[in-house]
Amino acid sequence: MKPEDLELLLLREMPYGKYKGRVIADLPGHYLNWFARVGFPKGELGHLLALMQELDHNGLSGLLEPLRRR
Secondary structure, X not given: OOHHHHHHHHHOEOOOOOOOOOEHHHOOHHHHHHHHHHOOOOHHHHHHXXXXXXXXXXXXXXXXXXXXXX
């Protein structure tokens, strides 16, 4: 993980599906866990979804709060 990835979680939007248009940092945990079970997409989107799932699963979503305030 690079520090810039945390900022991207607040900038990149989900490009498809039920949560299309929602930033990755705001996706619900059950949706992230579903991706963890069936497989993350390839590329940057998959990397960011996997990172957000890891943060959410381990209760570390609060790490994004200081970045949200900027």
